[in-house]
Amino acid sequence: xxxxxxxxxxxxxxxxxxxxxxGLIGVVYVLPAVAFLAFFLLVPILEAFYYSFFDWDxxxxxFVGLGNYLHLLHSITFQQIAINNVILxxxxxxxxxxxxxxAVMLHGRVRGWQFFRLAIFSTTALSYTVIGxxxxxxxxxxxxxxxxxxxxxxxxxxxxANSVTAMGALVVTAIWTFMGxxxxxYLGGLGAIPPEVLESAKLDGASGVTMMRSxxxxxxxxxxxxxxxxxxxxxxxxxxxxxxxxTNGGPGFSxxxxxxxxxxxxxxxxxxxxxxAVGVLLFVVMLGVALVPMxxxxxxx
Amino acid sequence: MSKKSKVFALSTIxxxxxATSLAxxxxxxxxxxxxxxxxxxxxxxxxxxQWIMAAVQNFEKxxxxxxxxxxxxxxxxxxxxxxDAASLGKTGPDILNLWTGLYALRYxxxxxxxxxxxxxxxxxxxxxxxxxxxxxxxxxxxxxxxSELQSYEGFYNKTLFHQAGINSYPTTYSQFLQDCAxxxxxxxxxxxxxxxxxxxxxxxxxxxxxxxxxxTGLKDGSIKWTDPRIMQALTRYVALYKDGYVNPDTLTNKDxxxxxxxxxxxMILDAGSWNVPVFSKAxxxxxGLMFIPQDPxxxxxxxxxxxxxxxxxxxxxxxxxxxALEFIQDALQPAVSGAMAKAGLVPADKNIPADMLADPLxxxxxxxxxxxxxxxxxxxLIQANIADAMNSVFGSAITGGVTxxxxxxxxxxxxDSLPARQK
Numbered sequence: 082x083x084x085x086x087x088x089x090x091x092x093x094x095x096x097x098x099x100x101x102x103x104g105l106i107g108v109v110y111v112l113p114a115v116a117f118l119a120f121f122l123l124v125p126i127l128e129a130f131y132y133s134f135f136d137w138d139x140x141x142x143x144f145v146g147l148g149n150y151l152h153l154l155h156s157i158t159f160q161q162i163a164i165n166n167v168i169l170x171x172x173x174x175x176x177x178x179x180x181x182x183x184a185v186m187l188h189g190r191v192r193g194w195q196f197f198r199l200a201i202f203s204t205t206a207l208s209y210t211v212i213g214x215x216x217x218x219x220x221x222x223x224x225x226x227x228x229x230x231x232x233x234x235x236x237x238x239x240x241x242a243n244s245v246t247a248m249g250a251l252v253v254t255a256i257w258t259f260m261g262x263x264x265x266x267y268l269g270g271l272g273a274i275p276p277e278v279l280e281s282a283k284l285d286g287a288s289g290v291t292m293m294r295s296x297x298x299x300x301x302x303x304x305x306x307x308x309x310x311x312x313x314x315x316x317x318x319x320x321x322x323x324x325x326x327x328t329n330g331g332p333g334f335s336x337x338x339x340x341x342x343x344x345x346x347x348x349x350x351x352x353x354x355x356x357x358a359v360g361v362l363l364f365v366v367m368l369g370v371a372l373v374p375m376x377x378x379x380x381x382x
Numbered sequence: 383m384s385k386k387s388k389v390f391a392l393s394t395i396x397x398x399x400x401a402t403s404l405a406x407x408x409x410x411x412x413x414x415x416x417x418x419x420x421x422x423x424x425x426x427x428x429x430x431x432q433w434i435m436a437a438v439q440n441f442e443k444x445x446x447x448x449x450x451x452x453x454x455x456x457x458x459x460x461x462x463x464x465x466d467a468a469s470l471g472k473t474g475p476d477i478l479n480l481w482t483g484l485y486a487l488r489y490x491x492x493x494x495x496x497x498x499x500x501x502x503x504x505x506x507x508x509x510x511x512x513x514x515x516x517x518x519x520x521x522x523x524x525x526x527x528x529s530e531l532q533s534y535e536g537f538y539n540k541t542l543f544h545q546a547g548i549n550s551y552p553t554t555y556s557q558f559l560q561d562c563a564x565x566x567x568x569x570x571x572x573x574x575x576x577x578x579x580x581x582x583x584x585x586x587x588x589x590x591x592x593x594x595x596x597x598t599g600l601k602d603g604s605i606k607w608t609d610p611r612i613m614q615a616l617t618r619y620v621a622l623y624k625d626g627y628v629n630p631d632t633l634t635n636k637d638x639x640x641x642x643x644x645x646x647x648x649m650i651l652d653a654g655s656w657n658v659p660v661f662s663k664a665x666x667x668x669x670g671l672m673f674i675p676q677d678p679x680x681x682x683x684x685x686x687x688x689x690x691x692x693x694x695x696x697x698x699x700x701x702x703x704x705x706a707l708e709f710i711q712d713a714l715q716p717a718v719s720g721a722m723a724k725a726g727l728v729p730a731d732k733n734i735p736a737d738m739l740a741d742p743l744x745x746x747x748x749x750x751x752x753x754x755x756x757x758x759x760x761x762x763l764i765q766a767n768i769a770d771a772m773n774s775v776f777g778s779a780i781t782g783g784v785t786x787x788x789x790x791x792x793x794x795x796x797x798d799s800l801p802a803r804q805k
Contacts, residue, residue: 136803139466139469139470156799157795158792158795158799220634221634222630222631222634222635223631237630239631239634242631242633243781243782244778244781244783245783329774331774331778332633332774332775332777332781332783333789333792334792335783344463348462348466348467349459349462349463349766351466351804352801
């Protein structure tokens with residue numbers, strides 16, 4: 082019987098680190114990126130949480146415990162601002178599904194689909210400030226939208242100066258801004274659906290709303306879920322530039338969201354402590370509203 | 383793991399560490415030349431910029447080793463936000479312009495008190511210097527020097543008034559409303575408003591119900607924003623918009639001055655002394671000053687809003703503090719004050735002879751301010767965030783989004799929300 086070959090004893094370093102040796106090198110590689118993220122992301126988050134318990138004007142900080150939070154919860158202004166966020170949340174279904182409708186139409190290769198796809202996606206290349214300026218002009222009293230309405234003998238409205246219409250105008254602009262991204266997400270998803278599934282549904286007589294409800298939506302659930310959460314995050318944290326340029330949060334506080342109020346409270350009211358508290362509240366709210374739809378969609382199986 | 387990979391990984395880390403430390407290191411310049419940074423919200427086309435240039439040239443003449451870099455910044459609330467953010471990181475300017483009163487005094491931590499750098503004669507010569515001092519008292523810290531006496535007032539187009547059959551200046555509020563109705567009846571827009579700031583015009587409505595000294599009551603809360611007097615003032619003010627005497631796109635109109643200059647409106651009332659050089663040049667004798675009349679017997683009847691609306695200050699974190707203070711000293715010399723007069727503005731200097739004021743409107747304004755019937759810019763004397771909130775809620779009121787009662791309730795709520803240190 083041939084004796085088993087003798088294996089060399091592993092080196093000290095290999096015996097010390099063992100199978101973690103290769104992993105350690107990976108850690109070293111990612112360490113700069115992690116350090117960068119920790120410094121510029123984690124530290125500010127923790128500092129915001131810390132300062133939310135202080136009355137801080139940027140120079141002097143006085144501990145007030147839960148004072149900032151209690152003040153916000155009892156503030157009529159903040160209640161109105163919270164309602165504005167609820168309005169945004171209520172618009173999320175349209176925000177999420179409108180690009181899906183466009184994607185289904187384009188997926189059907191309507192005439193000029195390549196042009197329409199390019200035109201819709203081009204919105205993602207524009208800065209929010211530019212979009213806000215252009216739409217503010219469109220909504221202006223002497224702007225093209227009112228000119229179009231006057232052709233149908235509808236009176237002119239200063240859309241952004243009316244507390245009832247200003248929020249609606251802002252939401253329409255936001256949906257327009259983000260529909261390009263949704264289009265690309267959904268077109269990718271529709272491309273993954275086997276064509277024979279849609280063909281056989283058509284042969285069975287499904288079309289339009291039935292096709293959308295019974296075939297496309299169930300198959301696109303993961304993509305709708307993803308873009309839904311993405312839309313919620315954008316609605317709550319990515320409208321600052323549009324609001325600043327179009328309405329500056331007005332008239333009154335009718336288009337001030339929690340995100341915008343962080344800026345107002347910090348730099349206009351010099352109330353950095355309370356602004357930090359708003360930031361913490363926004364984080365908690367966003368976490369909740371982002372997780373609920375995911376849970377809702379997951380229970381569908 | 384191969385030796386090559388280990389060497390590569392270690393080299394990468396060393397490179398990153400040294401790059402970081404190099405970026406953080408400061409190198410001292412061997413140059414003797416010093417550059418002071420001067421922030422201003424006045425653009426090069428505005429008359430006040432002539433004063434700034436005169437101050438800079440005067441300073442550089444006396445300090446050959448120094449230059450002043452003027453950095454224009456956006457106007458309004460954004461300017462203060464930028465200054466706030468820069469000051470937190472001590473990356474702000476050496477010298478800057480600020481609106482006087484509570485707009486500037488909330489930044490006392492970032493500004494150098496100038497008391498020991500100003501002579502008694504210099505302090506006495508500046509009109510309204512107290513509005514740059516804590517508690518509006520020059521015995522306390524003075525945080526800036528004043529250069530211009532500004533006014534809130536309106537202007538009217540005499541030709542358009544004649545076209546509507548109006549041949550005399552309105553001396554009562556009912557005459558003023560009649561004139562608006564006549565202009566409207568002749569198809570002429572009575573008043574153009576835009577780039578909306580409530581406190582200009584609203585000052586003249588408040589004068590019907592408050593004295594100048596009562597403005598501090600709005601600041602400290604002894605007079606509530608929901609006071610019936612304020613309610614009456616706002617109701618009359620909003621009625622001007624509701625009756626269709628003002629362009630309907632007030633809140634989104636960005637250039638009302640151009641509409642007035644183009645003869646598209648008979649009056650512009652949300653204006654001030656800073657418009658005199660441009661309006662005089664464009665319209666000549668066809669333009670006149672317009673002050674919204676108060677009711678006879680009103681607490682501030684016939685007053686004119688006149689106030690040193692802005693100041694020049696030195697930041698406490700400036701790395702060239704001594705040089706910046708010398709800039710302030712040089713800016714007080716007669717050659718620089720004279721530049722303000724030549725620019726068509728009214729200097730905040732008691733020693734300026736009246737015959738230096740060549741423009742008739744400029745002289746008219748100066749003479750009105752000498753009568754003693756003056757009212758300060760009340761937005762400078764209340765909390766800046768309340769002034770911002772006022773623009774917002776009054777803007778909603780003039781478009782019918784809220785009633786005057788609701789608007790003032792919101793304003794009072796904003797005041798109630800202030801931290802104690804701001805009340």
